Each structure stands twice: as C-alpha cells, then as structure tokens.
Amino acid sequence: MRIELLTTGTELLLGTTQNTHGAWLGQELFKIGLRIARQVTVPDGPAVIEAMHDAAEAADVLLVTGGLGPTSDDLTREAVSEVFGVELLEDAAALGTIEKFFAERGREMAEANRKQALAPVGADILPNPNGTAPGLYVPPRLTGDRQCAVFLLPGPPVEMYPMYHAEVVPRLEALAGIEAVPGMLELKFVGIGESDFHQGIDDALEQIAGLEVGYCARLGEVDLRLVGAPDVIAAGRELALAQFGKQLVSDDGSSLEETVVRLLKARGKFVATAESCTGGLIATRLTDVPGASEVFGYGFVTYANEAKRDVLGVSWDDLEKHGAVSEPVARQMAEGALRVSGADVAVAVTGIAGPAGGSEEKPVGTVFLAVAEKDGSTKVVRQMHPRGRAAFRRAVSQSALEMVRRVLAR
Amino acid sequence: MRIELLTTGTELLLGTTQNTHGAWLGQELFKIGLRIARQVTVPDGPAVIEAMHDAAEAADVLLVTGGLGPTSDDLTREAVSEVFGVELLEDAAALGTIEKFFAERGREMAEANRKQALAPVGADILPNPNGTAPGLYVPPRLTGDRQCAVFLLPGPPVEMYPMYHAEVVPRLEALAGIEAVPGMLELKFVGIGESDFHQGIDDALEQIAGLEVGYCARLGEVDLRLVGAPDVIAAGRELALAQFGKQLVSDDGSSLEETVVRLLKARGKFVATAESCTGGLIATRLTDVPGASEVFGYGFVTYANEAKRDVLGVSWDDLEKHGAVSEPVARQMAEGALRVSGADVAVAVTGIAGPAGGSEEKPVGTVFLAVAEKDGSTKVVRQMHPRGRAAFRRAVSQSALEMVRRVLAR
Numbered sequence: 001m002r003i004e005l006l007t008t009g010t011e012l013l014l015g016t017t018q019n020t021h022g023a024w025l026g027q028e029l030f031k032i033g034l035r036i037a038r039q040v041t042v043p044d045g046p047a048v049i050e051a052m053h054d055a056a057e058a059a060d061v062l063l064v065t066g067g068l069g070p071t072s073d074d075l076t077r078e079a080v081s082e083v084f085g086v087e088l089l090e091d092a093a094a095l096g097t098i099e100k101f102f103a104e105r106g107r108e109m110a111e112a113n114r115k116q117a118l119a120p121v122g123a124d125i126l127p128n129p130n131g132t133a134p135g136l137y138v139p140p141r142l143t144g145d146r147q148c149a150v151f152l153l154p155g156p157p158v159e160m161y162p163m164y165h166a167e168v169v170p171r172l173e174a175l176a177g178i179e180a181v182p183g184m185l186e187l188k189f190v191g192i193g194e195s196d197f198h199q200g201i202d203d204a205l206e207q208i209a210g211l212e213v214g215y216c217a218r219l220g221e222v223d224l225r226l227v228g229a230p231d232v233i234a235a236g237r238e239l240a241l242a243q244f245g246k247q248l249v250s251d252d253g254s255s256l257e258e259t260v261v262r263l264l265k266a267r268g269k270f271v272a273t274a275e276s277c278t279g280g281l282i283a284t285r286l287t288d289v290p291g292a293s294e295v296f297g298y299g300f301v302t303y304a305n306e307a308k309r310d311v312l313g314v315s316w317d318d319l320e321k322h323g324a325v326s327e328p329v330a331r332q333m334a335e336g337a338l339r340v341s342g343a344d345v346a347v348a349v350t351g352i353a354g355p356a357g358g359s360e361e362k363p364v365g366t367v368f369l370a371v372a373e374k375d376g377s378t379k380v381v382r383q384m385h386p387r388g389r390a391a392f393r394r395a396v397s398q399s400a401l402e403m404v405r406r407v408l409a410r
Numbered sequence: 411m412r413i414e415l416l417t418t419g420t421e422l423l424l425g426t427t428q429n430t431h432g433a434w435l436g437q438e439l440f441k442i443g444l445r446i447a448r449q450v451t452v453p454d455g456p457a458v459i460e461a462m463h464d465a466a467e468a469a470d471v472l473l474v475t476g477g478l479g480p481t482s483d484d485l486t487r488e489a490v491s492e493v494f495g496v497e498l499l500e501d502a503a504a505l506g507t508i509e510k511f512f513a514e515r516g517r518e519m520a521e522a523n524r525k526q527a528l529a530p531v532g533a534d535i536l537p538n539p540n541g542t543a544p545g546l547y548v549p550p551r552l553t554g555d556r557q558c559a560v561f562l563l564p565g566p567p568v569e570m571y572p573m574y575h576a577e578v579v580p581r582l583e584a585l586a587g588i589e590a591v592p593g594m595l596e597l598k599f600v601g602i603g604e605s606d607f608h609q610g611i612d613d614a615l616e617q618i619a620g621l622e623v624g625y626c627a628r629l630g631e632v633d634l635r636l637v638g639a640p641d642v643i644a645a646g647r648e649l650a651l652a653q654f655g656k657q658l659v660s661d662d663g664s665s666l667e668e669t670v671v672r673l674l675k676a677r678g679k680f681v682a683t684a685e686s687c688t689g690g691l692i693a694t695r696l697t698d699v700p701g702a703s704e705v706f707g708y709g710f711v712t713y714a715n716e717a718k719r720d721v722l723g724v725s726w727d728d729l730e731k732h733g734a735v736s737e738p739v740a741r742q743m744a745e746g747a748l749r750v751s752g753a754d755v756a757v758a759v760t761g762i763a764g765p766a767g768g769s770e771e772k773p774v775g776t777v778f779l780a781v782a783e784k785d786g787s788t789k790v791v792r793q794m795h796p797r798g799r800a801a802f803r804r805a806v807s808q809s810a811l812e813m814v815r816r817v818l819a820r
Contacts, residue, residue, distance in 0.1 A: 013446040015436030019429065022451060026425030037422040038461065039451040041432060047448065054464075186426060195480050195520035202481070214454070216421040218566055225426070253426075273690075273711070279697025280683075280690030283711040287689025290765055290799060298717040301683070301693040301709025307751070311708065311721075341717070355700055366478060386514055387540045389700060391568040403497070 001176045002037045003029065006051055008066040008076060010154060012044040020157070021065050028164060030205050032173060032183065044073040051174060052079045056114065056143040056150070062176060063168070066155035068133035070112035076152050077118050077136070084150070086120040086139050094125050094134050101132050126151075126167040131159040137171060151177060167249035185233045187224045187240055190251040190256055190402045191231055194222050200243050211236050221249070221256070252280065256401045257285040263408040264295035264345075271404060272341035273299040274312055274333040274348035276324065277367060281397045298341035301332065308350075312336030323362070325350050330368035338372045346372045347400045350352040353389045367396050371403045379403070411586050412447045413439065414469035416461055418476040418486060419565060420453040431475050431515045431570070438574060441594065442583060443637075454483040462489045466553040466560070471585060473578070476565035478543035480522035486562050487528050487546070494551050494560070496530040504535050511542050536561075536577040541569040547581060559585060570792050595643045597634045597650055598659040600812045601665055607632065611653050621646050631659070631666070631808065659815070666811045667695040673818040674705035674755075681814060682751035683709040684722055684743040684758035686734065687777060691807045692757065708751035712743065718760075722746030733772070735760050737790050740778035744790075746780045755817055757810045763799045777806050781813045789813070 005025060011017040021135035022039045029035060037059070039174055048067055055062045067076030081088045095117035102109040116133045119125055120145045126135030133154045140147040151168055153160045194217040205213045208230045214225035226236040241248060250259050264271055271284045273296075283299035286292050300311055308314040314332040322328050333348035351367025366384035372378040381403070385395040413488055421427040430448045439445060452461045458477055465472045471786060475696040477486030491498045494798070505527035511743070526543045529535055536545030543564045550557040561578055563570050580808055586647040591812025596610035607625060615623045621642045624635035636646040643761050651658060660669050674681055683693045683706075691707035718724040724742040732738050743758035768774035795805040 013432060013436045013449060014440055015433035015438075018433050019796075022423060023425035023428045026423045028425075030424055035453075037452070037457065038421060041449040041451075043447070051448070124681070132727070184424075195522050196715075198481055198522040199520050214420050214483070216419070217479060219568055221422070225421070235707065275690075277695075279702070279706075280685075280693030280709055283690030284688075284694045287711075287713065288800065290763075291413055292689070293713055296689075297712075297714025298721065299690055299711025299713065301690065301697075301711070302707075303697065303709065304707030307708040311750070340721070353700075384515055388568070388572055390698065391540045393698075394568065 001034065001060045002058065003034055003061045003063065004055045004063045005036050005039040006048075006055055006062060007041045008044055008048050008051075008064065009041075009294065010045075010073075012041050013043055021155075021160070024157070024161070025063065025164070028169075029172075032169060032176075034172065034176060048075050049079040049082055052076075052150075053148045056083050057146060059148055060140075060146075061172065062148055062150045063153065064150065065153045065160060068116065068135070068152060068154050070110065070115055070132075070240055074115075076122070077115075080120050080136070080138060080150055080314070082407055084120065084138060084148075086122060086138070086141070086142060088118040088120055090117050091119045091125055092117075093160070094119060097127070097134065098132050099217050100315050124167075126153075126163055128154060128159055128163055129341060130162060131156060133159070135167060137167070140175075143214065179267065183228065183230055183233055185226045185237060185251060186238065186253055187226070187251050188219045188221065188254070188256075189224065189244055189247040189268075190398065190405075191251050192222060192244060192247050193217065196244070197222065197224065201239055204239055205236055208232055208235050208239070220395050246406075249402075256398065256405065258289050258304055260401050260405050260408065261286065261289040261292055263405065265291070266399045267408060269295065269344040269408070270341070271296055272336035272337040272343035272346040272348060273400075275299070275301050276303060276308070276333070276349060277351040277353045278349050278393050278397050279303060280347070281393050282400050285397055298337070298343065300333075300337055300340075308333060308336075312340065325352055325362055325366055325368060327368055327380050327382070329376050330370040331372070334370035334372035334380075338374060344374045345404060348372075349396050349400050351385075351392075351396060353392050355389065365392060367392075367399075369396070369400055369403055373407060411444065411470045413471045413473065414445055415446050415449040416458075416472060416474045417449065417451045418454055418458050418461075418464055419451075419473065421485075422456075423453055430567070431565075434567070434571070435473065435574070436632060438579075439582075441596075442579060442586075443594070444582065444586060455485060458485050459489040459492055462493045463553075463558075466493055466558045467556060467559055470550075470556075471582065472558055473559045473563065474560065475563045475570060478526065478545070478562060478564050480520065480525055480542070484525075487525075487530070490530050490546070490548060490560055490562065494530065494548060494553060496532060496548070496551070496559075498528040498530055500524070500527050501529045501535055502527075504529060507544065507772055508536070508542050528578075528764065536563075536573055538564060538573055540572060541566060544571070545573050545577060547577070550585075552576050593638065593640055593643055594645060595636045595661060596663055596666070597636070597647065597661050598631065598666075598771045599634065599654055599657040600631045600659050600808060601657050602632060602654060606654070607634065611649055614649055615646055618642055618645050618649075652735070659812075666808065666815065668699050670811050670815050670818065671696065671699040671702055671705055673815065675701070677818060679705065679754040680751070681706055682753035682756040683749040683810075684708070684747035685711050686713060686718070686743070686759060687761040687763045688759050688803050688807050688810070689713060690760060690809050691803055692759070695807055695811065708747070708753065710743075710747055710750075717747075718743060718746075722750065735762055735772055735776060737778055737792070741778040741782070743787050744780035744782035744788055748784060754784045754800050755814060757814050758782075759805060759806050759810050761795075761802070763802050765799065775802060777802075777809075779806070779810050779813055780818055783817060 352362035747756035762775035
C-alpha cells in the first residue's frame with residue numbers, strides 16, 4: 001500500500017515554521033508496519049490542487065495536513081472536490097459542533113468558519129475535539145486508473161496527533177489488512193564513518209535474508225538501521241557488534257551525551273570539564289540532558305592562558321615552552337579540573353578552531369584531548385579535524401564525550 | 411524562476427531524523443528574493459530517480475540534498491545522469507581532494523569513497539571543506555520542454571550550509587539576474603515579540619508605499635525584514651528605530667553574540683561568564699564567534715552549589731538561606747567571576763531549567779540574571795521563561811547576552 005503525505009503551508013517553505021509532520025507521521029506509521037513513500041510540501045493556495053492531483057495518481061492512501069482553516073487560502077477541501085470530482089455540501093452535524101466549540105468558549109462563530117463544515121459527499125467527518133476544523137476521510141475512489149483514499153487532517157499538532165490516533169489508524173489498518181509488523185532497531189556508533197561499515201560488514205549484512213539495512217551518517221557518528229523480523233534483526237545486531245561493538249553508543253536512540261550521563265549515574269560518578277577551543281560546548285551538551293546535575297558539578301572554560309594557569313594550575317613554563325595547544329597543557333588541564341572539582345573523571349580539550357591561529361607544526365584543526373581519572377592515569381590524544389570553526393568544535397566535543405564514554409564503559 | 415527542493419533520505423520518512431533543510435533553505439533563499447515552490451522528500455534508492463524526473467519537468471532550478479555518500483543506496487549522482495542524460499566520469503581533482511581529506515586524518519580512503527569523485531560531464535565540482543562528498547552543479551539543461559539547472563548538495567548541515575553560501579548563492583544570483591531584486595534590510599531586535607510590532611508600528615509601516623514588510627520571530631527575538639527601493643527602506647527603518655531603537659541588535663544580519671563580541675572589541679573590554687542553568691551555553695555562543703579570545707578568557711560552569719562557593723566565592727549561608735536560584739547568589743556569581751577573571755564585565759545566570767526542581771515560589775522557568783561591572787554596580791533581574799528545557803536555556807542565554815549588550819551600548 002503506497003502512502004503519500006502532502007503537507008501544505010506557505011510558512012513551511014518560507015522556513016518560519018519547521019515542518020515536523022513528516023517525521024512524526026513517519027514514526028507513527030512505521031509502528032503499524034507502514035511507510036511514507038513520498039512527502040510533498042507546497043504553499044497554501046492553488047498549488048495544493050496540483051499537488052493533490054499528482055499524489056492521487058501515485059498513491060493508494062493520501063494523507064493531507066493543513067489547509068482546513070477558515071481563510072481564503074485554505075483550499076484543501078476544494079482541492080479534494082476538484083481532484084476526485086465530488087461535490088462539497090455543508091454538513092449539519094459538523095456545523096453544530098463548530099458552533100458549540102465557539103459557544104463553549106463564550107465566543108460567537110465568525111461567518112468564515114462556516115466553510116469548515118463543508119464535506120465532500122460520501123466522506124466521513126473526523127471529530128476534532130481540539131479545534132474548529134473537523135478532519136475528513138474520503139474512502140477509495142477511482143482517479144485516473146487508480147483507487148486512492150484521502151485523509152484531510154488539521155495542521156496544528158495538538159489537533160492532528162489525537163485525530164491520527166483516534167480516526168486514521170483504525171481506517172489504515174482496515175485498508176492495509178495489517179499482518180506481521182516488522183521491527184526496527186537503531187544502533188548508534190561514534191568514531192567510525194559510513195565507509196567503515198561499507199568495508200567491514202555491509203556485504204555480510206546484505207547476506208541476511210529479510211534484513212533491510214540503512215545508514216545515517218553525521219559528523220563523527222553513524223546510525224545503523226536494521227528493519228525486519230526479530231530473529232533477522234538479532235542476527236544483524238550480532239554481526240555489527242562483533243565488528244564495531246566498542247564504538248556502539250546506544251541501541252535505543254540515545255545520544256552520546258545521554259549515554260554518558262546514564263553511565264555516570266549508573267556508576268555513581270561525577271565528571272568535570274576543562275575547555276579551551278570548544279568554549280563550553282562539552283558542558284552545554286552534558287547539561288542538555290535532564291538530571292545532569294546528578295553527575296556534573298564543575299565546568300571550566302579556560303580560553304586564556306592565564307585562566308588555564310590561575311583556575312586549573314597549568315604550569316606557565318609549559319604554556320610558554322609547548323604552547324597552549326600541547327600534550328602537557330591538555331594533561332594538566334584535565335588533572336587540574338579533577339583536583340579543583342573533586343570529580344571522578346575530567347575531560348579537557350585545547351586546540352585551534354580557526355580561522356586564525358594555525359602554524360605549520362600545529363595547523364588549524366589540531367586538538368589535544370585528555371581524560372584524567374581519580375585513582376587512575378591520564379590519557380592524552382592528539383587529533384586533527386580540519387573543518388570550519390563550528391564543525392571543528394562539534395567534532396571535538398564529540399571526541400571528548402566519546403573518550404569519557406570509553407572510560408566509563410570499561 | 412521556479413525553485414524546487416528534493417530532500418532524500420529514508421531516515422527522513424521513517425522519522426528518525428527531523429527534516430530541517432526545507433525551513434533552512436526557505437529562509438536563506440528568501441534573503442535573496444527567491445522562494446521554494448515545492449519540496450519533495452523521498453527515501454534513498456530508486457525513488458530518487460523518479461522524483462528528480464518529476465521535479466526537472468516543473469522546475470527551473472532543482473536543489474537536491476543528500477544521497478552523495480559512498481554506499482549503494484546513495485543514488486543522487488546516478489539519478490542526475492539518468493534524468494538529464496549525461497555521463498558520469500571520475501573527476502581527478504575531486505578524487506585527489508577526497509584522498510587528501512582522509513590522508514590529513516591519518517586514514518586510508520575506502521574504495522567505496524571513490525564513487526564520490528564521479529561527476530556528470532559539464533558539471534561544476536563544488537568544494538566541500540567539511541566532508542568527503544563534493545557538491546555538484548549541472549548548468550541548465552533541456553529535459554522535456556524545459557531548461558532545468560541542478561545543484562546536488564550533501565545532507566549533513568555542517569557540510570551543506572557553508573556550501574550553500576559559498577557555491578549556490580552566487581550561481582542562483584547569476585541565474586535569477588538578482589540585481590533586479592529590490593533591496594532588503596534585516597533589522598534584528600531582541601527582548602520584544604512580533605505582537606509588539608503589530609501593536610506598535612505595523613499599520614504605519616503598511617502606509618509606506620512600495621515597502622514589503624516581513625517578520626521572522628524566534629525565541630526572544632524578531633527580525634524585521636524591509637524590502638523595497640532604498641528610500642522606502644530608509645523610511646521604514648527610521649520608523650522602526652524611533653519606536654524600538656533600544657532593542658535593535660544589528661542591521662547587518664549579525665547575531666546577538668557577534669554584536670556583543672564586536673562591541674567588546676571596540677571598547678577594549680573583556681567579559682567573563684558564570685553559568686548554572688545554561689551549563690556553558692553563554693560561553694559556547696560567545697566563542698562561536700571567531701576572534702572571541704580577544705574579549706573572553708574565563709568562563710565558569712558552576713552547576714553544583716559547591717562549585718559556586720569554591721570557584722566563585724558565593725556565600726554558603728546565602729546558598730542555604732536563599733537557595734541557589736536567588737538574587738544574592740546571582741549577584742555573587744557575577745561579582746565572583748569578575749574578581750577571579752579580572753574581566754571588565756561578568757554575566758551570571760542561575761535558574762530552574764526543569765523538568766524537575768521547581769517549587770511554588772520558584773516554578774520551573776524561574777531565572778535570576780546578573781551583570782557585574784568593574785568600577786560599576788551589579789544589576790540583577792528575575793525573569794520567567796516557562797518553556798521546555800532546551801527553549802529555556804536558549805532564552806536565558808539570549809537574555810544574558812542582551813544584558814551585556816545593553817551595558818556595552820550605553
């Protein structure tokens with residue numbers, strides 16, 4: 001069953017409103033074993049009619065969101081009428097519900113809202129307890145050489161989400177004759193690229209019959225998506241972890257920082273941060289996670305050499321001799337943060353974000369990262385991330401959090 | 411000029427990744443007087459070819475994001491080749507750049523990455539300093555009865571955004587004959603909402619003949635967009651500044667943090683930060699700006715009460731008596747940061763980000779902000795931002811930077 005999604009709204013294409021319906025509906029549909037084959041977004045107005053015509057010729061089910069409002073550019077009902085050749089009639093019950101909605105709030109219904117009671121002949125009216133516009137369901141109708149069913153849903157998520165669950169899901173299940181729903185597992189890895197999978201296990205994964213494999217790569221991380229029956233997913237998971245288990249961050253969608261905070265909580269440990277080039281980004285990411293205060297108390301942004309010396313006790317001699325971006329300075333930053341904070345683990349980074357500040361020996365993109373442990377040794381690594389300033393900072397924070405995760409995962 | 415956007419990626423329709431390209435590109439294109447007429451999203455794989463075929467028949471310019479990776483489901487290059495009937499050839503320079511990208515990171519290029527050096531004959535290779543996949547530009551070609559130009563851009567925002575600015579904008583401007591586009595001025599305000607404009611000067615702005623007015627509201631800030639001839643824009647600008655001049659951040663697109671860093675540089679001053687609830691976000695935003703080291707040396711993330719006491723010298727009595735989220739603690743955090751850092755200005759925030767930690771007297775969303783000046787007084791304000799955790803932190807960092815800006819702009 002081919003499902004298409006048509007999201008309407010000028011604001012979505014001007015970018016003043018983020019279009020989240022595709023992601024939300026994609027997740028929800030997947031839970032009942034269905035997928036969106038194509039999503040199309042058009043501005044309010046006549047473009048809706050054209051887009052609906054296109055979709056009706058390709059889809060078995062078309063979901064439309066938005067365009068059910070009372071103003072003149074809300075044309076979704078008219079588009080259905082035109083594309084599917086059905087007349088619009090005022091529905092008395094729907095009109096009563098809209099009038100009641102206003103009356104309950106002590107307001108009078110504007111004449112413009114009357115339009116929201118129009119429904120194509122033969123359509124089901126889908127109640128909307130959270131707004132004025134009812135949804136509409138037009139059962140499969142022939143357009144061209146294809147049968148297509150259409151759901152018209154309101155745009156605001158507070159109206160659309162409940163209507164989807166109450167009215168759309170049962171009808172979709174009946175249309176699709178839902179049988180065995182495949183499962184999905186998302187494994188999140190850091191420190192490796194998509195090409196590592198390609199060289200490592202891609203072929204072996206493809207050998208597993210009935211397993212669908214997908215990748216989503218971001219800076220310094222890759223998500224591996226496995227779709228199929230439970231035993232097939234388990235086989236894929238085993239294969240991936242045998243090769244890249246050490247790089248696994250989570251198998252439940254958790255981000256790296258969420259994983260680090262969870263590991264710290266589980267082990268009853270505190271982490272401290274000492275940041276130069278990332279300027280507070282590592283602390284910001286850790287404290288993005290609710291409950292971070294249980295595992296994080298002290299963060300230091302020692303951007304100036306004087307701050308590294310005064311706050312963290314880094315040797316001025318070493319700063320002068322080796323430079324701020326050096327192995328001994330990274331080491332002393334981490335150890336100083338550990339000492340001052342009393343934390344169990346401290347991570348420090350010092351590097352050259354650019355665009356200025358590079359040299360032949362230490363070009364822009366050079367960074368030293370250190371992790372110090374109470375009752376343990378300090379580990380320092382040198383990395384190179386020759387990217388733009390923002391990407392450099394993101395990549396360094398990623399490496400730093402990953403170093404902490406490895407220490408905790410031991 | 412009709413522009414269409416094709417975003418590719420199975421994860422976008424499964425909902426595991428939010429599709430933000432439409433909103434971002436919509437905003438950016440509007441800045442140069444262009445709009446997206448339709449956005450289509452399809453999964454990786456053969457659907458890309460069909461969608462590109464559709465788009466090429468309707469658009470003058472097609473922007474495609476994603477599908478430039480090294481794996482077998484990355485089919486965007488192949489789709490261009492098929493839809494536009496151009497051969498793909500390995501580009502030696504592009505291959506060299508990819509090999510260099512890996513070499514600089516001490517890694518060997520996988521054979522799969524070789525595919526990323528394939529380019530349609532006649533295409534421009536668009537450099538990607540932030541990743542392996544170069545972008546591609548295919549100048550207008552006839553498909554069916556229409557000329558269509560195509561840009562292929564990488565999916566990750568850290569790669570796509572810089573490439574858009576460096577490579578796409580100049581070509582779009584040439585294609586569109588952008589000098590015909592009227593002037594645009596963007597005034598960035600903080601601390602007021604879109605409704606302040608509606609109540610304040612919206613009617614007066616509409617009286618100015620030939621002036622197109624637009625707003626873009628984000629958390630705690632509004633951009634006022636004026637489009638028209640120079641004298642008309644000047645009239646609109648004068649009107650807006652007479653009413654809201656004190657809230658003006660910039661008239662050149664500069665962000666609040668860029669404006670703060672610029673003001674600090676101009677006055678030869680240093681700023682320090684002391685953060686509790688924002689967890690380093692204020693320091694992160696300041697150091698997002700290149701050259702921040704000239705004006706920022708010390709940042710403190712004092713998440714724990716002990717850190718506020720040990721690092722910044724906040725009175726333990728006051729912490730116990732008034733709580734960490736209180737006027738005296740905010741004041742002492744700012745004054746402590748000023749003292750320890752030797753900076754000229756220090757800003758401190760302490761609040762309740764939630765979801766837990768609120769009380770009747772101080773509900774989630776409560777925050778105290780303080781700005782201390784060397785040779786000056788300390789100012790403390792209490793604000794309320796009852797939003798989700800991430801939005802709260804963003805709004806508080808915005809208020810804190812705005813307080814610093816006001817001190818500097820005096």
